[in-house]
Amino acid sequence: MLLTETVEKIKSMEIRGAGRIARAAVEALQEFACTLRVKDIDEFKGEMMKAASILETTRPTAVSLPNAIHYVMSGLSGDHEVEKARAALILRAETFIHDSTHAVERIGEIGARHIQNGDVILTHCNSEAALGCIITAHRAGKDISVIATEVRPRNQGLLTIRTLNDAGISTQYIVDSAARHFINEVDMVIVGADAVTVNGAVVNKIGTAPIALAAHEARTSFIVAAETYKFAPRTLFGELIQIEERNTNEVLPVPLQESLPHVRVRNPVFDVTPASYIDLIVTERGVFPPSLAYLIIREHLGWSIEEFHKTFEMDYRDQV
Numbered sequence: 001m002l003l004t005e006t007v008e009k010i011k012s013m014e015i016r017g018a019g020r021i022a023r024a025a026v027e028a029l030q031e032f033a034c035t036l037r038v039k040d041i042d043e044f045k046g047e048m049m050k051a052a053s054i055l056e057t058t059r060p061t062a063v064s065l066p067n068a069i070h071y072v073m074s075g076l077s078g079d080h081e082v083e084k085a086r087a088a089l090i091l092r093a094e095t096f097i098h099d100s101t102h103a104v105e106r107i108g109e110i111g112a113r114h115i116q117n118g119d120v121i122l123t124h125c126n127s128e129a130a131l132g133c134i135i136t137a138h139r140a141g142k143d144i145s146v147i148a149t150e151v152r153p154r155n156q157g158l159l160t161i162r163t164l165n166d167a168g169i170s171t172q173y174i175v176d177s178a179a180r181h182f183i184n185e186v187d188m189v190i191v192g193a194d195a196v197t198v199n200g201a202v203v204n205k206i207g208t209a210p211i212a213l214a215a216h217e218a219r220t221s222f223i224v225a226a227e228t229y230k231f232a233p234r235t236l237f238g239e240l241i242q243i244e245e246r247n248t249n250e251v252l253p254v255p256l257q258e259s260l261p262h263v264r265v266r267n268p269v270f271d272v273t274p275a276s277y278i279d280l281i282v283t284e285r286g287v288f289p290p291s292l293a294y295l296i297i298r299e300h301l302g303w304s305i306e307e308f309h310k311t312f313e314m315d316y317r318d319q320v
């Protein structure tokens, strides 16, 4: 079943990156809804909620995941007949996948306008939104080059350099700790986001914040490419973004760890870049300074303010 498979793939990071995680979860929910055989609407909603909860806990940081699940599950609220509820959910799933794919393309077009001929761009991790900006600028004929980091411990930089290589973009590959060394050769940093909080802070792959600090010190532009469904509505009500810590064997092999009993390995996967280090956030709805995060959460996530308060003060589970 796609649901079980998707849960495993997201947990193991075979499916990774905030946008891809959200689309995969929505596809799994859609397939689950299509194949679910139940006796009545209560059972249908109950089974869908269980599936949604399982998917939502696969990775804790990427806000695109609960936002996407919330959007799809909200389709269930009004209906009392199984087939109508099924159809509403499937329609929402299709809409999310379509809009999400379109959002990444649109971000690429808008972000590419900020890239000038001759620019050297540093990127960290593997973000389809950030790479979209770079590749669109290259396709528009701009002569650009990229510095891509390795991204310890999971080496997502390898995915990035393969994509850039396939696109024919001249790229330098560096270890994460070399970012400061090269920052004066860089015109612009472009990264993606797993979450944007109401105060405009950006949660992204561990190592993003020190790059932002180096860029700030060097007066180098720091741009975040993030779809509006990466903005975190619950931060408006005081909820903090949970920073995932993964298994320490990603950092040091277990036998080596065991041979060092006084050493505790830590493996946080994301960090928080403060709004003051971010010049612009490129979304599919346009370009915003991070100080306008509240506006995006309020007006561009697709809910009216009344629905917004109602839905985010409670869980979608309370509503369906």
Ligand code: RUB
Binding pocket: 016, 017, 018, 019, 020, 062, 124, 125, 126, 127, 128, 129, 130, 156, 191, 192, 193, 194, 204, 205, 206, 225, 269
């Ligand atoms: C991925 C990561 C990416 C964001 C944005 O971390 O930090 O920069 O998710 O990616 P991980 P996208 O590899 O741990 O999932 O723009 O593709 O949504």
